[in-house]
Amino acid sequence: MLSRRQILGGLTALGAGALLRGDLTAQSPPAQTRRVIDVHHHIVPPQFMAAHRDDMVRGGAGQPYVQAWTPQVTLEQMDAQGVATSILSLSTPGTWFGSVQDGRKMSRIVNEYAAQLGRDHTGRFGLFAAIPVPDIDGTLKEIEYAFDVLKADGVGIMTSYDTIPTGDKTFWPVFEELNRRKAVVFMHRTAATCCLGLRQDPANQEFIVDDLRALNGFLVGGTLAKFPDVKLIHSHGDKVMAWVAKLNGAPINGPQRGPNPPWAPDGIQAQLRKVYVDSAGNNKFSMIELRALGMLATRVMFGTDVPWGNVKNNLDALRERMGCSREEIEAVEYKTARQLFPKYNV
Numbered sequence: 001m002l003s004r005r006q007i008l009g010g011l012t013a014l015g016a017g018a019l020l021r022g023d024l025t026a027q028s029p030p031a032q033t034r035r036v037i038d039v040h041h042h043i044v045p046p047q048f049m050a051a052h053r054d055d056m057v058r059g060g061a062g063q064p065y066v067q068a069w070t071p072q073v074t075l076e077q078m079d080a081q082g083v084a085t086s087i088l089s090l091s092t093p094g095t096w097f098g099s100v101q102d103g104r105k106m107s108r109i110v111n112e113y114a115a116q117l118g119r120d121h122t123g124r125f126g127l128f129a130a131i132p133v134p135d136i137d138g139t140l141k142e143i144e145y146a147f148d149v150l151k152a153d154g155v156g157i158m159t160s161y162d163t164i165p166t167g168d169k170t171f172w173p174v175f176e177e178l179n180r181r182k183a184v185v186f187m188h189r190t191a192a193t194c195c196l197g198l199r200q201d202p203a204n205q206e207f208i209v210d211d212l213r214a215l216n217g218f219l220v221g222g223t224l225a226k227f228p229d230v231k232l233i234h235s236h237g238d239k240v241m242a243w244v245a246k247l248n249g250a251p252i253n254g255p256q257r258g259p260n261p262p263w264a265p266d267g268i269q270a271q272l273r274k275v276y277v278d279s280a281g282n283n284k285f286s287m288i289e290l291r292a293l294g295m296l297a298t299r300v301m302f303g304t305d306v307p308w309g310n311v312k313n314n315l316d317a318l319r320e321r322m323g324c325s326r327e328e329i330e331a332v333e334y335k336t337a338r339q340l341f342p343k344y345n346v
Contacts, residue, residue: 033082034078034079034082034083034084035082035084035333035334036081036082036083036084036302036315036333036334037083037084037085037086037087037301037302037333037334037337037338037341037344038078038083038085038086038087038302038303038304038306038311039087039186039233039235039278039301039302039303039337040087040089040186040188040235040278040280040302040303040304040305041074041086041087041088041089041303041304041305041306042069042088042089042090042091042305042306042307042308043069043071043074043088043089043090043110043113043114043117044066044067044069044307045109045110045113045114047109047113048090048095048106048109048110048113049067051102051106052097052106063308065307066307066308068307069306069307071117071121073307074086074306074307075121075124077304077306077310077311077312078124078311080311080312081311081312081315083311084123084124084334084344085123085124085125085126085344086124086125086126086304086306087125087126087127087128087153087154087186087341088114088117088118088125088126088127088128089127089128089130089156089186089188090110090130090156090188091188091305091308092158092188092189092190092207093158093190094130094132094133094156094157094158094161094188094190095107095110095130095131095132096132096133096134096135096158096161098162100132100135100138103132103134103135103138104132104135104138104141104142106130106132107129107130107131107132107138107142108142108145110129110130111127111129111130111142111145111146111150111152112150114127114129115127115150115151115152123344126152126153126341126344127146127150127151127152127153127154128152128153128154128155128156128184128186129142129143129146129147129150129152129154129155129156130142130155130156131143131146131155131156131157131174133157133158133161133166133171133174134161134162134164134170134171136171136173136174139174140173140174140177143155143174143177143178143181143183147181147183153184153341153343154183154184154185154186154231154233155178155183155184155185155186156185156186156187156188157185157186157187157188158187158188158189158190159187159188159189159190159210159211159213159214160190160210160213160214165210165213165214165217165218165221166187166214166217166218167214167217167218167219167221167223167224168217168221169221169223172223172226175223175226175227175230176227178227178230179227179228179229179230180229182229182230182231183230183231184231184233184340184341185230185231185232185233186233186235187214187232187233187234187235187237188235188236189207189208189210189211189214189235189236190207190210207236208236208239208240211234211236211237211239211240212240212243212244214234215234215237215240215241215244215275216244216247216248218232218275219244219248219263219264219268219271219272220248220261220263221263222262222263224263224264224271224274224275225262225263225264225265225271228274231276231340232274232275232276233275233276233277233278233301234275234276234277235277235278235280235303235305236277236278236280236281236305237275237277237278238277238278238279238282238286238287238289238290238300239286241272241275241277241289241290241293241295242289242292242293244272245268245269245272245293248261248264248268249268250267250268250269250272252269252289252292252293253292256268256269269293269294272293273293273294273295273298273299275299276299276300276301276336276340277290277295277299277300277301278300278301278302278303279300279301279302279303279314279317279318279322279332280303280304280305280309280314281305281309281314282317282318282322283317283321283322284321284322284323286322287300287322287323287324287328288323291328296324296328296331296332297327297328297331297336298331298336299336300331300332300336301332301336301337301340302314302315302318302332302333302334302337315333318332318333
């Protein structure tokens with residue numbers, strides 16, 4: 001996740017006023033040049049913000065540019081940079097606040113809002129549906145509605161709920177259904193409720209700790225091995241992928257220590273290579289590690305973290321500062337995403 005300084009710097013470069021006035025529309029490329037797919041693009045539905053403003057602010061949405069988000073601002077950024085499609089999701093803290101009734105209501109509000117944007121702007125928006133994961137029954141019903149009625153591209157989850165990492169066996173009934181549907185699952189960082197006060201900007205240490213805890217739980221807890229048809233995207237996961245490999249005896253610069261454990265029957269690195277990540281906020285060192293893991297050209301997709309990040313800054317970073325080859329850039333920008341989401345292969 002980008003720091004406040006990085007984001008404000010990016011908005012200055014683009015001209016925050018221009019974004020809000022729509023002055024960038026004239027710079028939009030012709031429709032046929034749009035090819036980038038952004039898999040990490042957030043929405044801030046007005047009803048959801050009104051109901052949970054305090055929770056959103058505690059989760060990191062107190063910045064004016066986040067609360068000023070509108071679909072038009074998003075479309076202007078996309079058009080100015082040649083983004084064909086953005087798959088919409090809710091950022092931290094998601095739709096679970098401890099109440100079954102509220103979680104179900106807010107999930108449906110968020111999903112209907114995003115789905116309507118997709119209907120209003122054909123081909124421009126996809127949907128990772130919000131689900132209130134700790135409410136297993138409500139989540140299963142929302143998964144059914146999201147896929148069968150709203151035609152969602154996948155579901156969005158957080159790295160933890162309360163103090164439980166999302167890969168924990170507690171939530172396996174949800175993953176059984178997602179595995180049955182061969183679903184894409186977009187996992188976004190949050191901070192465990194016990195540790196919200198430890199989150200320190202600009203480095204977002206506690207978010208990264210929760211990233212690490214979640215991915216390690218999916219691996220060592222056996223969730224990745226048990227549900228092989230779930231296609232997991234760990235947003236911001238580049239920061240912890242190499243760490244998880246190393247912690248479990250499979251450093252990216254050397255052979256695995258010891259035999260394959262039962263939760264990684266094909267090897268630890270092979271199991272981790274099944275996970276997708278996005279490029280939002282990445283740096284050159286992250287890309288070097290992902291390349292060493294054999295993931296850069298096959299498992300990394302473009303992401304912006306809008307409205308916390310912006311499209312131009314992330315594209316510029318990918319193309320100019322991450323040391324990627326042309327083939328790797330094209331894979332990140334659209335080729336890998338088109339394999340995962342063939343409906344956007346236009």
